[in-house]
Amino acid sequence: MDDLQKNVSPVGFWVVAPSRRDRLGIIDATGESLTFGEMYDRINQVSHLFRRKGMKVGDTIAVIARNRVDTIVVHLAAMQSGLYYTPINYHSVVPEIEYIFKDSETSLVICDQDFAAVVRQASDAVNIPADRRIVLGVADGFESLREAIAGEPTSLPTDRIGGQILQYTSGTTGRPKGVRRKITNVDADTAAASLRWVLEMYGIDPSKPGTMLTTTPIYHTAGLNLTTLAIHFGVSIVMMDRWTPELMLELIEQYKINMTVVVPTQFVRLLKLEQEARNSRDISSLEWVVHGAAPCSPEIKRQMIEWWGPIIFEYYGSTEVGGTFVTSADWLSHPGTVGKPGPVTKLRVLNELDAEVPTGTVGRIFMRQGDDQIEYLHDPEKTLKSRVRDMMTVGDIGWVDDDGFLYLAGRTSEVIIVGGVNIYPAEVENVILGHGSVADVCVVGVPNEEYGEEVFAAIVLRGSDQGASETVKGKLREEIENLCFDQLAKFKCPRRIEFRSDLPRDPNGKLYRKKVRDPFWESAQRSI
Structure with a gap:
């Protein structure tokens, strides 16, 4: 091992948790909290439960839950059990849930007790067995997660294989499409460490873990991915449920939050606060504020940088492909840009003949993240149409300037x-x-x-x-x-x-x- 490798800080929850057992791991809006040690034990218990329930590598679990401690626990358990984890928007109605259950071939479902009634109907419709219906809390017709894991060991399970998120996104037929990546035989620790570049590109140092505020629902890709990546860095997580700008500022001050992820809508609401409310909280602990998921008005972003300083980072991407990112300084010198490709992302702008267009010319945006290859589940035609050579598009159009910064011009996908x-x-x-x-x-x-x-x-x-x-x-x-x-x-x-x-x-x-x-x-x- 060379000196560079020796100096690289460890990354991956199961690697860092044992040395941080007494540190706050996660706390949610109900006040429930776990240390890293308690998280480690409970995640392992849930992983053993999955095996006892007969879940095999490549099987799918569906989760309809709020931002809760156990939602993250279940996710990380799936990620060391070789399972597909399908988060479902908890505002969904029975036909929407039923469709995803059926399309994803869900083998086991976990939900908050608040959503048990609709989940029960959808589960009945697709014949999910009663012993594979688990609830966070208590509900008729479901097994309580806490009771189910009570007798399970807290030791690491054997044959720990990295799982994948099977996220559903909009499709051309009007039905959501599952975006699936293959589950390989990569062990869970290697799989977790392989994504360290995502946070490191923002300058986040795993040797100096802080505290992150999760402000968006974790059924959404950005909220879930960045929260769990932070956990793999040893970062403590404070999760909001019902977001308000006042509560966000209060929590930043209370927990000395140094990183958070937001969407532009939250910027708009924060800027509507009276000056007195803005000044009432100490937010000087903030170092990284990451935003994306939707276009942000240049004027809104400029006002946020003026208020919070040059600590705002923007990403552009999708469930399907890699993305770009931009710092506050680069954005101010290139207003409106969504940044440059990440460290392992390939970006090309192509015309209708699939040839690369000159700088400054609008075309279709294609990207690829490392060796990543995704497919739209049960839709090979859509998968094929979205690809050109080793790259993929989600239908967005834009251009790249002379400095290599990407700008969006619109969406051909109609989303x-x-x-x-x-x-x-x-x-x-x-x-x-x-x-x-x-x-x-x-x-x-x-x-x-x-x-x-x-x-x-x-x-x-x-x-x-x-x-x-x-x-x-x-x-x-x-x-x-x-x-x-x-x-x-x-x-x-x-x-x-x-x-x-x-x-x-x-x-x-x-x-x-x-x-x-x-x-x-x-x-x-x-x-x-």
Whole structure:
């Protein structure tokens, strides 16, 4: 081993935890906390439970839970058991959960007691056995996690294989698609250490662990990944559940938070605080504030840098591919950029002929993270269409400047991003078309100062309903809204509905979605 290797600080929860047994490992909004030693023991107990339940390498567990201590415990147990971990948005309704259970071939489900009723219905629909339904808390028809692990050993299990996250993201059919990476025979410790570059590119030193504030739901890729990566660095975690700007500032002061991850919507709400509220808390401990998941207004970002200083880092990426990142200093000298590729990320901007475009020319953004190769589960056609050579695109377009910084120009994929959460129009349109009075519909994202975008639906009514009175149309609007609330998570439902006489389509019936969307963005100083 050379001197460089000797001086590299260890990374990986199971490597660092034994030397930090008495240090705070994690605390959630309920006040429950575990030291690193207690986390180590409980994670191992859950791993043994998975084996006792018959879970094999490559099997899938689905988790519908809030930001809780045991949610992270279950995740890390899956990551040393060779399992696919599928987080599901807890705002999802029964048909959405049922679809993911079935598509991911879920073998075991874990949920918060708050969501037991909907999870029970979805589990019944896909015949998940009763002994593979586990609850965080207590609920009829579920086995309590705490009771289930009571007799399990706290020792490391044998045959520790690194697991993977099977995240569901929007798909062209309107149904979410599972983004899957292969589970190999890499041991759990090596798998954890292999991602150390993600935090190190922000300058975070594993030899000097601090305390991170998790402000976003950990069913979202960014919140989950960066939280668990921090744990692998030996960082203590403070998890929020229901976020408010006032509480965030309070927790930063209370726990001397030195790193956190946010979405632009949170910046907007923080900036709405009165000056007195801003000044009431000591946030001088902050060293790294990472944001991403949605476009950020340049003016909003500039104001945050002025308030918090040059400690704000931005990342751009997706569940599918690697990404770029940018420091405050580089962003200020290149306003609007989303940065340069990470240490193991390859970036190319290609034209329609799959050739690389010149600097400053807009094209399709393709990336690859190291040797990473993903597939869309059960959709080889989408997987193939997303690839060019060894790279992949999620449909975004942009350009690179002379200094190698990437800028976004828009999205060809039509995905709507509301507060960092992806919504695919086709899924919403399919629900609206289920109403008997709807002849045609177009769903797009339109500007929203707080969330970045909001869902807008342009609807063409059938026959006689077109000339109906405003009273009748008001009733129809209410019926359509209720239909959406019944079949979609609340954040996917249109916040605005407009009835129109027709929608722009070509002779072949192709919808000109851009013609519906663009008028809303003409006065905005951004295109996404």
